[in-house]
Amino acid sequence: MKPGSIAIVGAAETTRLGSIPDMSNIQLHADSALNALRDCGLTPKDIDGVACAGESPVNMAHYLGITPTWVDGTAVGGCSFMIHVRHAAAAISAGLCKTVLITHGEAGKSRIGINRPPQPPSTLIGQFELPYGTFGPPTMFTIPVLRYMKERGLTHEQLAMVAVIQREWAARNPRAAFRDPITVDDVLNSRMIAYPFRLLQCCLVTDGGGALILTSADRAQDFPTRPVYILGTGESVETPMISQMEDFTSSRAFRVAGPAAFKAAGIAHKDVDHLMIYDAFAHLPIYGLEDLGFVGRGEAAQFIWERNTSPGGKLPMNTNGGGLSYTHTGMYGMFALQESVRQMRGTAPAQVAGAKISVCHGVGGMFAASGTIIFSNQRP
Amino acid sequence: MADPKRPRPMPTPETKHFWDGTRAGELRLQRCDACAKVYFPPRPFCPACASQSVSVFKASGRGRLFSYVINHRPAPGFTGEYAIAVVELDEGPRMMSNITGCPQTPEALVLDMPLEVTFETMDDEISLPLFRPVQG
Numbered sequence: 001m002k003p004g005s006i007a008i009v010g011a012a013e014t015t016r017l018g019s020i021p022d023m024s025n026i027q028l029h030a031d032s033a034l035n036a037l038r039d040c041g042l043t044p045k046d047i048d049g050v051a052c053a054g055e056s057p058v059n060m061a062h063y064l065g066i067t068p069t070w071v072d073g074t075a076v077g078g079c080s081f082m083i084h085v086r087h088a089a090a091a092i093s094a095g096l097c098k099t100v101l102i103t104h105g106e107a108g109k110s111r112i113g114i115n116r117p118p119q120p121p122s123t124l125i126g127q128f129e130l131p132y133g134t135f136g137p138p139t140m141f142t143i144p145v146l147r148y149m150k151e152r153g154l155t156h157e158q159l160a161m162v163a164v165i166q167r168e169w170a171a172r173n174p175r176a177a178f179r180d181p182i183t184v185d186d187v188l189n190s191r192m193i194a195y196p197f198r199l200l201q202c203c204l205v206t207d208g209g210g211a212l213i214l215t216s217a218d219r220a221q222d223f224p225t226r227p228v229y230i231l232g233t234g235e236s237v238e239t240p241m242i243s244q245m246e247d248f249t250s251s252r253a254f255r256v257a258g259p260a261a262f263k264a265a266g267i268a269h270k271d272v273d274h275l276m277i278y279d280a281f282a283h284l285p286i287y288g289l290e291d292l293g294f295v296g297r298g299e300a301a302q303f304i305w306e307r308n309t310s311p312g313g314k315l316p317m318n319t320n321g322g323g324l325s326y327t328h329t330g331m332y333g334m335f336a337l338q339e340s341v342r343q344m345r346g347t348a349p350a351q352v353a354g355a356k357i358s359v360c361h362g363v364g365g366m367f368a369a370s371g372t373i374i375f376s377n378q379r380p
Numbered sequence: 381m382a383d384p385k386r387p388r389p390m391p392t393p394e395t396k397h398f399w400d401g402t403r404a405g406e407l408r409l410q411r412c413d414a415c416a417k418v419y420f421p422p423r424p425f426c427p428a429c430a431s432q433s434v435s436v437f438k439a440s441g442r443g444r445l446f447s448y449v450i451n452h453r454p455a456p457g458f459t460g461e462y463a464i465a466v467v468e469l470d471e472g473p474r475m476m477s478n479i480t481g482c483p484q485t486p487e488a489l490v491l492d493m494p495l496e497v498t499f500e501t502m503d504d505e506i507s508l509p510l511f512r513p514v515q516g
């Protein structure tokens with residue numbers, strides 16, 4: 001795919017976010033899909049490519065009345081949507097389809113219409129992790145951090161600061177779930193969930209969704225929205241078992257996906273005006289900043305502490321408030337993508353003035369998968 | 381009412397030797413006959429070189445505390461706060477486990493402390509490998 005040859009022309013979230021007890025999982029997908037179609041003046045009949053996670057593309061194509069020539073059901077957790085964007089761009093470039101709809105919807109809080117079977121006891125996770133009392137992401141995603149703290153000198157205060165600064169961004173966003181300012185002390189005095197992680201260092205659990213519509217950049221001028229061009233993309237996976245992660249201080253999937261996107265885009269880190277790094281827990285922006293090469297090994301926490309990623313900083317990051325303060329349905333990656341698109345359109349609540357390039361980096365599972373998309377509002 | 385038990389592993393043909401081992405009081409790993417890589421979790425080929433010539437052997441059962449969290453929320457089969465740990469075995473591979481025989485606190489659970497395997501019987505088929513601090 002040539003940088004800038006594919007564009008996002010439609011983007012929207014569900015009308016509501018947070019607690020939506022009157023909608024099922026599939027309807028949250030549909031609500032965001034209909035909003036994205038309306039955003040760019042299309043109908044389901046105009047869509048010939050469907051990608052989604054959490055529902056199968058069969059479910060979504062049927063529910064929305066679409067007859068696709070291309071589908072992608074990649075479901076590797078919260079970064080599935082970054083990977084859908086990558087696959088869709090390749091498919092459009094290859095002529096497999098012309099206009100792709102990517103949907104996310106998840107009744108993460110209300111749990112209506114979710115069909116996610118439990119992990120069978122015969123899988124590797126079922127045999128070698130579940131018996132030791134792993135109980136949801138807070139007890140798994142967090143396991144590598146004590147090792148990182150010992151090897152890189154990360155402090156509890158620095159880990160708390162990630163949440164403090166993201167709350168500063170959330171305060172600027174009327175749709176954010178949590179907007180009241182917090183301090184490092186507030187974070188360190190919040191309820192312990194899984195040492196060393198406290199409540200305010202863990203993501204929200206909400207209902208919501210989001211959808212994107214992609215087409216070729218040559219067609220993008222025909223739409224009412226400002227095109228957001230895709231400059232470069234990357235993806236990878238590592239392991240479904242957190243205990244088998246190669247390096248507890250760094251994600252191999254991040255180190256593959258991130259550089260691939262930069263190489264494809266042909267940009268340098270200094271060119272980046274805006275950054276999203278999926279923050280299911282407070283350590284993820286630290287790993288992401290280092291693995292994507294924005295800072296050196298062990299430097300990310302101090303970089304955040306010195307307010308480089310905060311409002312007014314040189315690298316604005318997670319400007320919607322992130323999974324820690326904005327929203328987190330379960331597979332948050334779609335919301336990171338939505339914020340990158342808003343920033344490139346110039347319509348974000350906490351708009352970064354003059355931003356031209358946005359990097360959006362996602363994680364799936366517990367460091368299991370990764371996808372990176374680099375956007376621009378300028379066609380190269 | 382009895383406490384609900386912790387989740388029970390269900391062996392597969394590829395992992396049977398491991399669970400046979402723990403039932404016999406042995407921690408069994410696999411080593412590649414071609415490249416000498418020692419690996420975990422079990423599979424009948426080498427993840428480093430794909431050789432299907434691999435051997436099962438009895439590991440030392442020794443390792444060190446590599447990382448952990450202490451879960452403060454209730455979970456089936458556990459009472460109170462408990463550490464979910466990753467142990468790095470002397471032979472190289474890492475595995476998840478629980479740490480017994482010491483308080484479940486950051487003060488008692490010091491990274492890199494030496495550990496040794498111990499086995500907790502769940503039923504006639506399954507014994508779980510847990511780890512405890514090496515004495516003295």
Ligand SMILES: [Zn+2]
Nearest residue numbers: 412415426429
């Ligand atoms: Zn080998």
